[in-house]
Amino acid sequence: MRTIAHFVDGKPYSGAGDRTAPVYDPATGAQQAQVLLASSADVDDVVASAVTAAAAWRNSSLAARQKVLFAARELIAARAPKIAEAITAEHGKVLSDAAGEVQRGLEVVEFACGIPHLLKGGFSEGVSTGVDVYSIRQPLGVVAVISPFNFPSMVPLWFVPVAIAAGNAVVLKPSEKDPTAAVLIAEAFADAGLPPGVLNVVHGDKEAVDRLLEHPDIKAVSFVGSTPIARYVYETGTRNGKRVQALGGAKNHMLVLPDADLDLAADAAVNAGFGSAGERCMAISALVAVDPIGDELVAKIKERIATLRTGDGRRGCDMGPLVTAAHRDKVASYVAAGAEAGADVVVDGRDVTPDADGEGFFLGPTLIDNVTPSMSVYTDEIFGPVLSVVRVPSYEAGLDLINSNPYGNGTAIFTNDGGAARRFQYEVEVGMVGVNVPIPVPMAYYSFGGWKASLFGDSHAHGAEGVHFFTRGKVVTSRWLDPSHGGLNLGFPQHT
Ligand code: NAD
Numbered sequence: 001m002r003t004i005a006h007f008v009d010g011k012p013y014s015g016a017g018d019r020t021a022p023v024y025d026p027a028t029g030a031q032q033a034q035v036l037l038a039s040s041a042d043v044d045d046v047v048a049s050a051v052t053a054a055a056a057w058r059n060s061s062l063a064a065r066q067k068v069l070f071a072a073r074e075l076i077a078a079r080a081p082k083i084a085e086a087i088t089a090e091h092g093k094v095l096s097d098a099a100g101e102v103q104r105g106l107e108v109v110e111f112a113c114g115i116p117h118l119l120k121g122g123f124s125e126g127v128s129t130g131v132d133v134y135s136i137r138q139p140l141g142v143v144a145v146i147s148p149f150n151f152p153s154m155v156p157l158w159f160v161p162v163a164i165a166a167g168n169a170v171v172l173k174p175s176e177k178d179p180t181a182a183v184l185i186a187e188a189f190a191d192a193g194l195p196p197g198v199l200n201v202v203h204g205d206k207e208a209v210d211r212l213l214e215h216p217d218i219k220a221v222s223f224v225g226s227t228p229i230a231r232y233v234y235e236t237g238t239r240n241g242k243r244v245q246a247l248g249g250a251k252n253h254m255l256v257l258p259d260a261d262l263d264l265a266a267d268a269a270v271n272a273g274f275g276s277a278g279e280r281c282m283a284i285s286a287l288v289a290v291d292p293i294g295d296e297l298v299a300k301i302k303e304r305i306a307t308l309r310t311g312d313g314r315r316g317c318d319m320g321p322l323v324t325a326a327h328r329d330k331v332a333s334y335v336a337a338g339a340e341a342g343a344d345v346v347v348d349g350r351d352v353t354p355d356a357d358g359e360g361f362f363l364g365p366t367l368i369d370n371v372t373p374s375m376s377v378y379t380d381e382i383f384g385p386v387l388s389v390v391r392v393p394s395y396e397a398g399l400d401l402i403n404s405n406p407y408g409n410g411t412a413i414f415t416n417d418g419g420a421a422r423r424f425q426y427e428v429e430v431g432m433v434g435v436n437v438p439i440p441v442p443m444a445y446y447s448f449g450g451w452k453a454s455l456f457g458d459s460h461a462h463g464a465e466g467v468h469f470f471t472r473g474k475v476v477t478s479r480w481l482d483p484s485h486g487g488l489n490l491g492f493p494q495h496t
Helices: 040-058 062-091 095-112 154-165 180-191 206-214 227-239 262-278 294-305 325-340 395-404 418-427 463-469
Strands: 002-004 006-008 011-013 019-025 030-037 123-128 131-139 142-146 169-173 199-201 218-224 243-247 252-256 284-290 344-347 366-369 386-392 410-414 432-435 471-479
Touching: 006 040, 006 180, 019 062, 040 131, 040 142, 040 169, 040 199, 040 206, 062 095, 062 154, 062 180, 095 154, 142 154, 142 206, 154 169, 154 180, 154 218, 154 463, 169 206, 180 199, 206 218, 206 227, 218 227, 227 243, 252 262, 252 395, 262 284, 262 294, 262 386, 262 410, 284 294, 284 395, 294 344, 294 366, 294 386, 325 344, 325 366, 325 386, 386 395, 395 418, 410 418, 418 432, 463 471
Parallel strands: 002 030, 142 169, 142 218, 169 199, 218 243, 252 284, 252 410, 284 386, 366 386, 410 432
Antiparallel strands: 006 011, 006 199, 019 030, 123 131, 131 471, 344 366
16 A cells, blocks of 8 residues: 655655555545554654754745745646646546646745745834834744645645745645645645755644644644634634634525526536535535525526536546545435425435446535525535525525624625625625625635634735735834934933
8 A cells, every 4th residue: 555655854754653544536435545644743853843944944035935936836837737636536626626726726826926025014214313113024933734635735835835935934734635735745845946844744633733733833823624623723723822824614605686697697506516526615505596586596507417427537527526435425414404304405416327437435416495594404514516595585685694604704696786796795794705706716916714613813815914924023123323322211212
């Protein structure tokens, strides 16, 4: 059995831990490798080498860091097909979708190439006689990035390029379910000239995460995953004095007003509901149809689902498998619970015949109509290819439903009424909003993040907030002596 090792100090590292986890090919159901799970002692070793690397990296010039980032950008772009293949093999999403996430991650590398501009401070000359004040932002030291299974390359790349560009060293702990993409990215940075130890990948589970959360040399933690773990990481990390941004789960609503272009809305609902088998934190899982368009919209979505091909992501299918058998079974149980609670299962993905060999973890696209807000298929984040339709009498009722939901990651309104769209973006309590755009993932130069139970902490990912998160501000007040000494004065400094 192939073993996937950690990547530390610019090379593979096995550590002393003896635990492993299986890595499956979700399209065939076969175990294809095992990944090492770091022990606490392994984490300590990795952090120690990152501390050494961080001290030297901090001294590198902005020009030197920028050069590495530009080179990494070229290498990741050249290796994107290989990274996408690894993602499809371990995660299951179709190849084109895997390539898409690498591209979105690459955009953050491109953003970080502008670090000399992004780190510019302010300068005020002559705030008092002979006194100047200026602000600078300095790196934190060693930071941890802990990422989920569903975007094995994009989520690490939301943080890693910005953290490195700002002068930090990084310990990246990817999901143990699909660990290879993180190693390929770290290799690309190493080949681009990043000094050993500045970007390390340590595989592991709760033991590794807990050690990172308590390690005194980890200064900040960027986490992305489910809400219960995000809350735990935020509370534990901050209790240990760390800066933490912890992005959690989601339940994203798409509100369709009666004046919307229903063909556009149906296309969008299918793309955003079933892309990556619904395993996206920005997937649409609740379609909120304002009366009287429910029947027509459901019919259009049903027609489109009939054209989708589910199967092995390497075979040009539209939708791949779920990540594990256990997850597939859990998602399928929500379909059963919805039917039992009285919702109408319009398309049942449990009946799918996938285009794949073996016993892959498949569930076909599923459409459930007449879902009510008390059903588990609505209340829970399902994270699978299940689109629930909730019917509401008015815009106000739809807005209330969205704002009453504990999550606030993404949402979208579909309408041709500019005034309604404008009102929605003003009133809705969600961090990322689309107007006739179902998956409004911000560009790298804006910041990604939700509200409420979808993000714990103050900073969103990448963009200006990312730069802010990975640096701390310092303000310097300097006085270069001129002959006008003021003499002794024990009063509070005032400006003259
Ligand atoms: P997860 O919470 O199970 O795992 C995330 C990370 O935490 C992994 O690295 C995992 O090894 C680690 N982990 C798991 N259990 C842990 C524990 N008990 N203690 C400490 N660490 C633990 O999430 P997942 O299943 O890998 O990813 C899917 C979830 O991530 C979904 O809820 C999805 O909405 C969310 N997500 C959110 C965003 C966002 O931007 N808000 C983006 C992507 C994914």
